[in-house]
Amino acid sequence: MMSSSGGDEIETPPSPSDVDAVRAYVTTGPLFPQLEMRDRDVTETRVAEWIALVAELCDVLGFDAHSMDDAQASRTYRYYLPVYLWTEARILAHVDAYQTPQRSRDPPPPLVVGLSAPQGCGKTTVVSTLVKLLERRGTRAASLSIDDVYLTGAEQDALAAANPTNALLRFRGNAGSHDVGLGVETLRALRDVNGVRGDGSEARGAVRVPRYDKTMRGGRGDRAPVDAWPEVQAPLDVVLLEARPRSTASTFVSLPRRTRAATRVAPPPPPRPPTPPHPPNDPPPRPRDGCSGSPRSAPTRAMRSTPTSSPWTRRCRTAGTTRFRRSSTRGSS
Numbered sequence: 185m186m187s188s189s190g191g192d193e194i195e196t197p198p199s200p201s202d203v204d205a206v207r208a209y210v211t212t213g214p215l216f217p218q219l220e221m222r223d224r225d226v227t228e229t230r231v232a233e234w235i236a237l238v239a240e241l242c243d244v245l246g247f248d249a250h251s252m253d254d255a256q257a258s259r260t261y262r263y264y265l266p267v268y269l270w271t272e273a274r275i276l277a278h279v280d281a282y283q284t285p286q287r288s289r290d291p292p293p294p295l296v297v298g299l300s301a302p303q304g305c306g307k308t309t310v311v312s313t314l315v316k317l318l319e320r321r322g323t324r325a326a327s328l329s330i331d332d333v334y335l336t337g338a339e340q341d342a343l344a345a346a347n348p349t350n351a352l353l354r355f356r357g358n359a360g361s362h363d364v365g366l367g368v369e370t371l372r373a374l375r376d377v378n379g380v381r382g383d384g385s386e387a388r389g390a391v392r393v394p395r396y397d398k399t400m401r402g403g404r405g406d407r408a409p410v411d412a413w414p415e416v417q418a419p420l421d422v423v424l425l426e427a428r429p430r431s432t433a434s435t436f437v438s439l440p441r442r443t444r445a446a447t448r449v450a451p452p453p454p455p456r457p458p459t460p461p462h463p464p465n466d467p468p469p470r471p472r473d474g475c476s477g478s479p480r481s482a483p484t485r486a487m488r489s490t491p492t493s494s495p496w497t498r499r500c501r502t503a504g505t506t507r508f509r510r511s512s513t514r515g516s517s
Contacts, residue, residue, distance in 0.1 A: 197257030200235050200249050206261070207231045213262030219269055237265055237317070244316045267310065268317055271297055275323060275422050291378040294326075294420040296371065300427045303357070307426040314424060326374060326416040329426035332394045333367040337406035356405055366394060371425070377418045389418045 198205035207226055210216060241260045242249040252260065275295055282292035301307050311327045318325040334356045335343065343361065344354045352358045373391040392413040400406040 195254065197252050197254060198261070200239065203228055203231050203235075206235055209257070210234060210261050210265065213258075213266065215262060215266035215270075219266060219273070234261075234265060234269075237268065240317055240320060241265065241268075241313065244313055244320075264310065264313060268314060271314060271318075271422070271424075272323070279421075291419050293375050293378055294423050296375070296423045296425055298425045298427050302428065311424045311426055318422065324419060324421045325424060326391075326393060326414075326420055326422075327424045327426070328367075328370060328374070328393055329396075330362060330367065330428060331398075331426070332396045333363045333370070334396050334405065334407065335361055335363050337401050337404065339363070340404075370394060371423070374416065374420065374423050377416065377420050391416045 196205075196209075198209040200206065210231075211221075211226060238260050239249050241247075241264050242252070245256075245260070247256050247260065274297065278295040279292055299307050299311060308329065308331075311329070315325045315327050334340070340356055340361060347353045353360055355361075370391070370393060374393070377389065377391050392410065392415050395408040395413050396405060397408045397412075398405040400408075
């Protein structure tokens with residue numbers, strides 16, 4: 185790992201002609217440790233490649249590489265560049281892992297790379313920029329967003345009418361407003377576009393990818409006509425999937441391990457053992473926080489670590505309720 189990545193971030197945008205400044209600016213960014221590069225990996229040749237990539241990014245984004253402001257420089261050098269390098273490394277690793285003597289002539293299925301973030305975080309901008317840059321550099325890419333497989337306008341209206349008391353189903357956006365079957369079918373078609381399906385049948389050499397038009401129906405949105413969907417031709421190297429946080433995306437589709445990008449995800453905590461039933465004649469267990477009521481809740485546990493000299497003090501007013509008030513410490517302003 186780069187030792188310089190642990191230091192203070194350098195805020196001054198570098199000049200593309202200054203290799204040392206570009207190296208320092210990129211390697212002190214927050215995403216650089218994800219690339220797992222060592223000091224000896226960051227050679228002048230590699231930094232020169234980064235500078236060339238940033239120049240192409242600026243061309244795609246409409247920036248001037250020689251006069252970027254702080255926000256533009258951080259976005260290109262410390263966000264889009266590391267994400268592109270991370271994606272490129274996994275595509276190469278996927279191809280290497282697939283190629284064996286038995287299938288050296290078969291094209292590997294495209295790698296599916298998922299980008300998960302809440303709504304409004306810029307997923308579409310990142311993905312569209314990556315697709316353009318990958319295509320420029322000879323990597324055949326396609327994109328699919330979970331927003332592109334919303335229910336049709338008529339289906340959404342029917343869903344809302346069938347659940348009049350559920351405000352979450354009134355409009356698109358929440359879980360339940362997606363055509364999961366369409367998303368699964370599209371991803372599987374993209375996965376199989378390069379060759380033979382698992383059942384031995386010939387895969388299609390072209391796939392139409394759904395698109396959703398949020399401007400239709402006066403801004404309420406509707407699925408675009410099929411003839412407006414982009415057609416993806418084989419061969420295909422990577423599919424970039426825009427999704428939502430795990431709780432939503434996990435219901436979408438499960439693809440074979442060899443077609444998915446490997447990411448480091450912390451395993452979920454083990455389930456808590458069930459609480460044994462309380463005998464009816466025994467007194468209730470004593471609360472663990474010293475207050476009357478139920479065992480302490482998460483907010484109470486958090487406050488246990490607050491020093492006694494803190495201006496905030498804890499008061500248990502009612503059973504199971506924690507309240508806070510400003511202490512009237514003498515001498516405080």
